[in-house]
Amino acid sequence: MKKSNALHYVVLIVATIIFIAPLLFVLIYSFSNGWMNLLPNEFPNTQFWHELFFESETFWENVGRSIILCIVPIIISLLCMILAMYTIVMHFPQLDGIVQTISMLPYTLRGVVLAISILTLYAGKGTIFSDRIVMLFCVYAVIILPFVYRGLRNNLYAINTKQIVEAAELLGASGLYTFFRIIVPNMLTGIAVSALLSFGAIFTDYSIVKLIGGNRFETAQTFLYYQQKSGYGPKTASYIIMVFIIIFSIAIISYQLQKRNDKDQSK
Amino acid sequence: MRTIKKITHRILQLAPTLPFFILAVCFLVLPFISMVSRSLTDENTGAFTFNNYTLCFTKNVYKVTITNSLRISFIATFVAMIVAFFVAMAIYSTGLRTRKWFMPVMHMSQNFAGFPLSFAFILMVGKQGFIRLSLEAANIGILKNYNLMTYTGVIPVYVWFGIPLGALLLLPGFEAVKNEWKEASKLLGCSNVGFWFRIGIPNLMPTLLGTLSIVFADSITTYTTSYILFGGTALLLPIKIANMFSGDLKASEEVGCALSVILILIILLVMIICNIGKRISAKRGVTA
Known part of the structure; x- marks a missing residue:
């Protein structure tokens, strides 16, 4: 032994x-x-790190754009999923299978393929979905569905949503009041974990933003790409480490939250 | 009258699920259907045809692209799974304390994929990589014939990011292997290796197969890591597909759609085979 x-x-x-x-x-x-x-x-x-922090405005602008590009799809995806899952848990448990199947589809229809199929369907058609920014937001919102679904589902079932709502109704609380004052606060950890996992997935993506955004939309990843194209010097290394630090700190927070969440649920 | 009221009430209750279904239909279902239908239409006449698919399997460029992707992903998945198996087994056997320092390492390497990873490999073993140059200076020739920027040389990179993913997914399976089984088999005179071959691995089979299909899907759809190494003209499925839609040389989008469908079918096929394997191993009654 x-x-x-x-x-x-x-x-x-x-x-x-x-x-x-x-x-x-x-x-x-x-x-x-x-x-x-x-x-x-x-x-x-430390010359290159100095440049990164004090002389490289484009880099930080791109990081900022990346963050916006993460936040909007996460909000869209979370809103859609919370509404859908809440309704399903409350009134239509038989639909759970369908939502699960749909949410797992992005595992097979991965990044490049999904981006391509959306591009050929909507690009240049003049609808609201033809706008590249709208398209990007929606593609990302779909790509992160698996994370969002898993995080929210576990949470909704763990807090016994149905009993809570019934109890609140007996005590005279209205549906909306119960939803916003009791259900949503109870789901906060689940929401946070899903959001952070999704953040990592979108922040590290390059293929989709390149395909759909073209050269018009520059993010932290496109910045890294052009840096690597221009040379493999130590300067590029400092940018790579900086982006990695951002991603990894987000990941650490989400793992910690997840651990706490699991502990709460096993109690 | 009452039934009508009841039905409208049910429909109203269903209303909050609408945003989700609209999002899913507009950005998952419809694009997929349109892609499949486009892969089956003729570029010029718009008539129904299988030509795009025959082209994928007969024209040399596409044939090489598909075999390159398959070869890299299969070899990398296989090697990564073997290493991941031993890593997961080591984490499982050494207990909680090692897990505490090893899990962050796994998570960290998972987040290192993409540009950082290819950059690190170029820095280490690329043409001007410091490990290569130091070895050459010391007259050690193991890296002499190694070229990172070939379709064989890139396999270690794929293995590297396959291992943490595989190990993380395998761990829960190992946790299901009870220590009591090990003790019981030992009492009955079974060696450690014998235990893993006769009891451990058969019990882990479902997890192993499930993990394998995920690691494979991850590796065959990898874009960023190989894009920086090979550029947009790489003969690898995801890059080739992307290039057919955004490259300077506008290629037939219909063939691009056919290639995408083939990529999805490959992933599905591996998934289905793994699922059949799972069912067979479950039928043999090894899972308690």
Whole structure:
């Protein structure tokens, strides 16, 4: 038993090194001035980080645009899903299967394919969906359906929605009052987890924004693309690390929330 | 009269689900139907035809694109699954404390995919990669024939992002393998390896197959990572499809639709095979 455990530790340590190494190298590279030998040149060199924070307005503008591009679809998706799931839990439990099937479709109809099919259907037709921004918002709202569905569904069932609403009705609360004052506050963690997971998915996307937005809409990812196109220097590395830090901090918050949520539900 | 009232009441109750269904129909169902129907129409005459599909399987460019994607994804998925299996087993066997430091590593590497990952690989083992140059300076020739920017050289990158995804999805399956089973089999004289082959893996089969189909789908639809390595002219399904709609050389969109449908069918096929496998392993009565 002891011996096999030692083997397991070796596996984990090797795996950790393999997974940390690329990230660590990029981080070290961003603090250097080139890396052609065993050791990087002029380490540590904070010049590129200084530029990133104080001289690169376009980068921060793009990050801002990325954030807007994340928030609007998340709101659309959450609103649609909350209304639908609430109605279903309350009145039409038999429809749950349909909503689940639809919500899992983006797993098969992934990024590029979905973007292409929407583009060929609506582009240049002059409808409201032909507007590239509307299209982008709606594509993202659909792409994140799996996260939103899973987060909200678990939560709605975990808080015994039906009993709560019935109890509130007995006590004389109106439907809307119950919904906004009791149901929604109880779902906040579920909403937050879905939103943060979706945020990560949209923020890291490049293929859809490239296909639908073309060159018109620049996000943090398109910025990274042009940076890499112009060269593989340490400057590019600093931008990559910065974007990664943003994504990873969002991810950490969502994992923590999720853990707390799971604990609450198992109580 | 009362039934009419009842029906209108039911319909009114259903109204809040409308936004969801409108979104789903307009941005999932309709685009999919239009894509399938377009892949079956002739570019010039608009008549019904299977030509776009025959073209995908006969014209060399498309044939190479499909085989490239399949080869990379199958090999990468297979290797990633084997490594992920041992990683998940190690996490499961070493208990909670290792999980605490290893899970963040997994999540971190999952979020590192895309541009950062390709950048890191270029930095390490690309043409001017520091590991390659250091090895060359020390006269060690293991990377001499390795080229990251080929359809074989890129496989390690695909394996790299397949492992954390696979390990994270496999873990719940490992948790279902009870320690009591291990102890009981040991008492009956079964070795550790024998336990995994006869009891552990058969019980894990459903999880393994489910994970495999997800890792495969993830790898065959990967766009960003390979886009930076190969550029827009890469002969890989997602890039080729995207390029047929937005590239400078406007290719036939109908054939692009056919390629997209083929990509979806490949993913579905792998999923279905995995599901059949799941059912067979469940029928054999190994799941308690």
